[in-house]
Amino acid sequence: MKINDKFFMKLAIDEAWKYQFLTYPNPSVGCVIVKGDSEILSIEAHKQAGQAHAEVNALKTAFLKYHPNDVIKTLNDSFDIHDYLKRKHNDFFNDCTIYVTLEPCNHVGKTPSCAQLLSELKPKRVVIAHEDINKEAKGGLETLEKASVKCELGCMKKEAYELLYPFIKWNSGSFIFYKMAQTINGTIDGGKISSNHALAYVHALRDRIDLLVIGGNTVRVDKPILDARHVIGRAPNVMIYSKRKIFDKDIPLFKVPNREVVISNDLFKLLDYKFVMIEGGYNLLDKLKEKVDFLVLIVTPKMRAGLNIENNMDIDFEIIHENFIGKDKLIYLKRK
Amino acid sequence: MKINDKFFMKLAIDEAWKYQFLTYPNPSVGCVIVKGDSEILSIEAHKQAGQAHAEVNALKTAFLKYHPNDVIKTLNDSFDIHDYLKRKHNDFFNDCTIYVTLEPCNHVGKTPSCAQLLSELKPKRVVIAHEDINKEAKGGLETLEKASVKCELGCMKKEAYELLYPFIKWNSGSFIFYKMAQTINGTIDGGKISSNHALAYVHALRDRIDLLVIGGNTVRVDKPILDARHVIGRAPNVMIYSKRKIFDKDIPLFKVPNREVVISNDLFKLLDYKFVMIEGGYNLLDKLKEKVDFLVLIVTPKMRAGLNIENNMDIDFEIIHENFIGKDKLIYLKRK
Numbered sequence: 001m002k003i004n005d006k007f008f009m010k011l012a013i014d015e016a017w018k019y020q021f022l023t024y025p026n027p028s029v030g031c032v033i034v035k036g037d038s039e040i041l042s043i044e045a046h047k048q049a050g051q052a053h054a055e056v057n058a059l060k061t062a063f064l065k066y067h068p069n070d071v072i073k074t075l076n077d078s079f080d081i082h083d084y085l086k087r088k089h090n091d092f093f094n095d096c097t098i099y100v101t102l103e104p105c106n107h108v109g110k111t112p113s114c115a116q117l118l119s120e121l122k123p124k125r126v127v128i129a130h131e132d133i134n135k136e137a138k139g140g141l142e143t144l145e146k147a148s149v150k151c152e153l154g155c156m157k158k159e160a161y162e163l164l165y166p167f168i169k170w171n172s173g174s175f176i177f178y179k180m181a182q183t184i185n186g187t188i189d190g191g192k193i194s195s196n197h198a199l200a201y202v203h204a205l206r207d208r209i210d211l212l213v214i215g216g217n218t219v220r221v222d223k224p225i226l227d228a229r230h231v232i233g234r235a236p237n238v239m240i241y242s243k244r245k246i247f248d249k250d251i252p253l254f255k256v257p258n259r260e261v262v263i264s265n266d267l268f269k270l271l272d273y274k275f276v277m278i279e280g281g282y283n284l285l286d287k288l289k290e291k292v293d294f295l296v297l298i299v300t301p302k303m304r305a306g307l308n309i310e311n312n313m314d315i316d317f318e319i320i321h322e323n324f325i326g327k328d329k330l331i332y333l334k335r336k
Numbered sequence: 337m338k339i340n341d342k343f344f345m346k347l348a349i350d351e352a353w354k355y356q357f358l359t360y361p362n363p364s365v366g367c368v369i370v371k372g373d374s375e376i377l378s379i380e381a382h383k384q385a386g387q388a389h390a391e392v393n394a395l396k397t398a399f400l401k402y403h404p405n406d407v408i409k410t411l412n413d414s415f416d417i418h419d420y421l422k423r424k425h426n427d428f429f430n431d432c433t434i435y436v437t438l439e440p441c442n443h444v445g446k447t448p449s450c451a452q453l454l455s456e457l458k459p460k461r462v463v464i465a466h467e468d469i470n471k472e473a474k475g476g477l478e479t480l481e482k483a484s485v486k487c488e489l490g491c492m493k494k495e496a497y498e499l500l501y502p503f504i505k506w507n508s509g510s511f512i513f514y515k516m517a518q519t520i521n522g523t524i525d526g527g528k529i530s531s532n533h534a535l536a537y538v539h540a541l542r543d544r545i546d547l548l549v550i551g552g553n554t555v556r557v558d559k560p561i562l563d564a565r566h567v568i569g570r571a572p573n574v575m576i577y578s579k580r581k582i583f584d585k586d587i588p589l590f591k592v593p594n595r596e597v598v599i600s601n602d603l604f605k606l607l608d609y610k611f612v613m614i615e616g617g618y619n620l621l622d623k624l625k626e627k628v629d630f631l632v633l634i635v636t637p638k639m640r641a642g643l644n645i646e647n648n649m650d651i652d653f654e655i656i657h658e659n660f661i662g663k664d665k666l667i668y669l670k671r672k
Contacts, residue, residue, distance in 0.1 A: 001351055001379040015337055037401075039375035043337040065373075184633070184653065184669075185618075185645055186521030282521075282639075297520070301653040301669055303618075305645045309521055317520065317637040318663065327654065333520075333637055 190304025207233025216242025526640025543569025552578025
């Protein structure tokens with residue numbers, strides 16, 4: 001296997017995917033720092049909005065690798081880490097290459113500008129997979145080049161684009177994904193999520209999204225709560241996708257405090273929300289597939305007879321990414 | 337992400353899996369060489385029986401990283417590379433850690449002893465995931481320790497065991513795997529292998545195995561050739577699993593030169609062969625599941641209505657490994 005820019009960028013992209021969706025409204029970004037030719041110092045990601053950017057996490061970890069007891073270990077605030085590195089870097093990064101999946105930010109927001117920081121640290125090279133699309137934050141490449149830092153743009157751009165895609169949609173309207181759990185042979189009644197890992201992940205998503213959409217039938221039959229209790233998170237607002245507007249209001253989902261529930265079959269309503277998760281099976285997927293950006297499949301490695309595609313339904317996908325979630329698979333698909 | 341022994345061993349294991357089955361009758365082995373603390377010099381694997389072992393490929397690539405125009409570049413024969421490195425290493429590996437998924441071999445066979453070579457190169461550490469189980473080849477760890485090379489055994493042993501499992505079975509009897517192609521929702525008629533990548537892989541497997549098993553019904557209906565033409569390989573011997581012994585001998589599989597065809601429903605016959613692939617659907621899998629070591633699924637990311645599990649069939653699996661094969665997935669499963 002070749003150990004080159006693509007190899008290191010792939011590590012950055014894979015690390016970022018671990019936090020996909022969880023960084024909302026920020027993009028999912030990964031960063032790898034390599035000293036000399038191929039000495040890996042750090043593989044880090046941006047983990048949550050308001051917290052340190054990927055570059056800052058990676059710079060801190062890299063610095064600690066050579067200075068394991070340095071005071072930077074105690075710093076968590078981005079402004080503090082920026083300030084500390086600017087004063088104490090002592091040219092440590094001069095022979096380093098920074099691989100980052102997204103152009104370093106150029107503006108001071110909740111966290112200071114990464115492009116500014118890198119300009120002062122003067123790494124040997126900054127390899128960027130994808131340019132920023134955010135008007136406020138972009139210009140990082142220019143800032144770096146003005147500071148005579150050598151930059152390269154476009155390494156694994158396609159893969160970085162898929163990683164960035166939810167953020168692109170959040171910025172221009174809505175990102176809508178469909179979550180489904182199934183067995184390895186595609187049955188959805190046999191694929192009920194049972195692992196704690198997968199449950200916690202779904203609840204973490206519910207904690208982040210603006211709206212959860214669910215079919216009327218599921219509400220009537222399964223009577224779910226649809227909250228985020230497994231991560232002690234916020235229960236999302238819910239839209240019940242249904243023509244029939246009458247529901248038993250004793251169903252638990254109606255009783256969650258501080259939650260709005262809309263009952264509607266008007267898909268235009270989805271566009272009022274930036275980040276939407278739909279939970280359902282094949283029938284609802286077939287109805288809504290034109291509106292869906294990603295299909296997120298949780299696949300449990302069992303074979304079971306059971307509910308699968310019933311009538312004709314042909315959808316071709318591309319696999320965008322996949323992770324393990326405990327013993328189960330998490331597969332991100334995009335319609336071709 | 338932590339950059340530690342496990343991180344590097346995982347790279348070695350993943351690289352080895354790319355050649356799983358293709359190294360038969362040798363084990364699939366990966367090797368990563370790291371200089372200093374985390375400078376990755378090479379990620380290599382054993383690719384085919386008779387060719388260089390993983391360690392030798394990795395040592396050669398690592399040496400070339402620092403000596404890009406060295407004459408070692410022109411050497412491919414294992415004895416030549418061993419001999420050259422012993423004479424010319426110039427202590428290059430003294431600050432290197434060698435990560436290898438299997439204990440380095442201790443005997444001189446088609447290729448010379450890797451333990452012997454490493455003893456002379458004197459790396460800083462040799463980290464071994466799994467001990468050798470081959471009587472002839474084992475003892476490498478002892479040889480290394482006698483030469484005062486620091487060794488550690490057991491890093492990612494469970495993962496290395498799964499990687500080694502076919503080899504363990506080849507050594508003690510038979511390894512039997514079941515190959516099935518399906519869509520992402522489990523239909524097997526919608527999952528016909530169409531990509532050239534996947535086709536070539538299946539043909540490469542056919543070129544290696546001792547016996548291909550196929551159901552009588554498939555032979556009657558599909559009339560397949562079951563050769564390895566896509567890799568210009570050897571067509572395997574075939575066992576048609578069928579109670580009814582009468583077949584139309586004009587079916588192409590009977591006309592392949594130098595091929596034996598057995599028609600039988602006696603599963604004990606499988607144990608006469610070391611390396612067996614069964615190709616089929618759910619029904620045959622359900623019948624033969626007790627005999628199967630691995631299920632190898634080729635999953636194409638489409639959703640299609642079609643043939644799936646028909647009656648009751650409950651199998652729980654563990655995902656052992658997975659790769660991409662072009663745009664499709666290759667998933668290795670083991671029954672729980």
